[in-house]
Amino acid sequence: MFIGDSISINQWQSLLCMLHAAVPTTSGIITQDLHNHTVSTVTFKHYKVSVMLFRSFYLVDVDKETIGRVLKLNSVRNGNLWKEIDVLIFNTWHWWHRRGLKQQWEYVQVDGKIRKDIDRTVAFRTALRTWAKWVDSDVDTNRTKTTPFKGSIYPTGLPLAGYAVKEVIRNIKKPVHLLDITMLSQLRKDAHPSTYNGFNSMDCCRPHRAKHDALHNQYLGYNVKCNSSIVDLQKLNKGKWTPPYSNRATQPTMKKAFPWSLCKALVKP
Structure with a gap:
């Protein structure tokens, strides 16, 4: 649950x-x-x-x-x-x-x-x-899992290059700040697919179709439309641009059947 x-x-x-x-x-x-x-x-x-x-x-x-x-x-x-x-x-x-x-x-x-x-x-x-x-x-720990996977055996992780970057930065004497976008993207890969995918519908199963995925939009703070490939950098640089806050939550309430047809577009391994 x-x-x-x-x-x-x-x-x-x-x-x-x-x-x-x-x-x-x-x-x-x-x-x-x-x-x-x-x-x-x-x-x-x-x-x-x-x-x-x-x-x-x-x-x-x-x-x-x-x-x-x-x-x-x-x-x-x-x-x-x-x-x-x-x-x-x-x-x-x-x-x-x-x-x-x-x-x-x-x-x-x-x-x-x-x-x-x-x-x-x-x-x-x-x-x-x-x-x-x-x-x-x-909570009955004999029945309900409180730690489904131990970190040492969890079947995933960051790319090895990410660990190398962190190790090197730790040894630098002068302060260097790492904006770890890879790690941030792992925290919430799909974000709000129905808001940012350009289809105006719940489409979590077809992220590969959108030119601009939700993660990049949220990092920029800018709701980039799928048919737009250029952000107006002049507005950004001149301070005329304000990151909008989107409240268009279009998540299904399950009053109707789950839209399984959307899942058919999953890319099979």
């Missing part, structure tokens, strides 16, 4: 596309939307495997009260739905600093007191401690 925001959604979609490419037919694939569209499940019936997504911006609870939506930093009742899962993958932070219309709550409750707002880093740390207590008290 992936638990988190759009980063978790992208990871979930990407894994499903890879699994779909490996199964001989879609006849045994079942899609479900549960708990008021909070949980999306895709089950590969013949293999007795389910890949699930639990949407949670903050991991802790957000409840609708008479005063409005309350972010409860000491409560993680949603954990009751996570207990029986074999592998849990958590993600949070992206939404903690949001304000205004993008803020998903009106009040914060901490230690029994309700406030209009508190320092976001303090709130984040408090929520993580609540989540950590849940892990210690409710």
Whole structure:
């Protein structure tokens, strides 16, 4: 189960596309939307495997009260739905600093007191401690994986050249700063495919078709269209260009069947 925001959604979609490419037919694939569209499940019936997504911006609870939506930093009742899962993958932070219309709550409750707002880093740390207590008290390590792979045996890694660069830079006496784009790209390879791929749809399975992938767009801070190959460097140099913030989140809610047809374009090894 992936638990988190759009980063978790992208990871979930990407894994499903890879699994779909490996199964001989879609006849045994079942899609479900549960708990008021909070949980999306895709089950590969013949293999007795389910890949699930639990949407949670903050991991802790957000409840609708008479005063409005309350972010409860000491409560993680949603954990009751996570207990029986074999592998849990958590993600949070992206939404903690949001304000205004993008803020998903009106009040914060901490230690029994309700406030209009508190320092976001303090709130984040408090929520993580609540989540950590849940892990210690409710996760059965005999069933649920907390470390799926050890670093020494994980079947991937950075290119060897990357290690060579870091080793050499460590031995330089004068300060040299390395912007490790390769490492950064490994953290989130697909970014928001539906926003940046130029097709205006969820297309995580055809990244090779776009001229400008999402990673380069996010590094530049510029939403480069697929039919554009030149960035106006004059605007950049003269300071007239401001990196826009895109809020065009077009992730599927699974109210309809997962778009398996998009996955057919995967490049087979």
